[in-house]
Amino acid sequence: MQRFANPARFMRLSAALLPWCSVAAAMLIAIGLFGALFIAPPDYQQGEAVKIMYVHVPCAWLASLVYAVMAVASAVALIWRHPLAHIAAESAAPIGAGFTFVCLASGSLWGEPMWGTWWVWDARLTSVLVLFFLYLGFIALANAFDDRTRGSRAAAILAIVGVVNLPIIKFSVDWWNTLHQKDSVFLFGKSTIAPSMLWPMLVMAAGFLFLFAVLLMLRMRTALLRAKLRALRFGA
């Protein structure tokens, strides 16, 4: 862990990884999109509208995953005081907010033809909306102080407090019986979705995961360079 806290090593490592990850993200998303739009069958009830799923579900997974990454980075930053972990958490936040927004927007577009409404006050939708506001709160808090380290630490504590929302999102469809369907893809045990629909979705999710890695590394590199620039300008 301590080895990776070195910004110079991070810059070297990320410079080496970035092209590979970018290519992987582009290829996986291209394959996933092709599979979703041309190979996967239309749903027997929903028709072609089901294709929204191939963007909606991976975004929803990423929205939670990015928050978990952000919270772990925040905990690492608070416990071991790694400046790089603060930068990682703060760089991840806008990306996570983006995934959450796309998840909410695509879900809304999907809900209109299927449920007949853009929005319902369902437990899953509400908890994801809370997640979106947690991201916004994190970003606002991190930038609210004249002293940047103070903002970073306050935001880190908020990120850890907000973790209570993650299990609520996950189990909201089991605890409350509402419009949003229950989980149909499982890490352990058999998924209840047709394999012909499952594989493009998993490829898309893998593509989005690489996209997140690429964006995170880019943002972290930018933040480090910006910090260096600031130090050069005001420090010397």
Next chain:
Amino acid sequence: MSGFAALLTRDLRLAFRQGGDVANVVAFFALAVILFPFGVGPDPDLLARIAAGVLWVTALLAALLSLERLFDADFQDGSLEALGLMPVPLEIQVLAKCVAHWLTTGLPLTIIAPLLALVLHFDAAGYPALIAALLLGTPVLSLIGAIGAALTLGARRAGVLLSLLVLPLYIPVLIFGVAASEAAALGLESRPHLLLLAALLAGSLALAPWAAAAALRQALE
């Protein structure tokens, strides 16, 4: 324990000697509730239908209104630094401050809520559940609010930021509080909602002081 009691009496004494704080919160609560009959019209059926929601949302905003002062006065005049040096753990001090905050906001709101419910034609059967839900729910507002108040100490535009941080976290309290009050008014069982509120209270009582104390420590650094 004596440190807890001392801090609690100090905060209560400060609140009462400075006066106005409790009265302001209650006045805001009453005024905000009274705006609704003008806003949605005086139809008794409609008002009875939305009464629980209106009372809860305005109680939540009234509690939020006084949160900013929870640590800020002590932070500004430096007494928070002295409190940080006390042998009493900061977590216990946070708890004392939350209890003081609840006694000066949550409790007065709970006491005046039935009166305002009457004005809104709230169903008589719902009163016990409304009061029980407020008694269980308003301490959670103080506890979660303490985290937000500690995190935003010394921030620019702390008040707006505080509401952005705290309001999303208040949503579960609002959902179960309104559900308990409405279930009773409609003649349904309110016990499961009250138990969930009690669970929220137990959880936040155990966890919120730690988070708020951690936030205070890094504000004092």
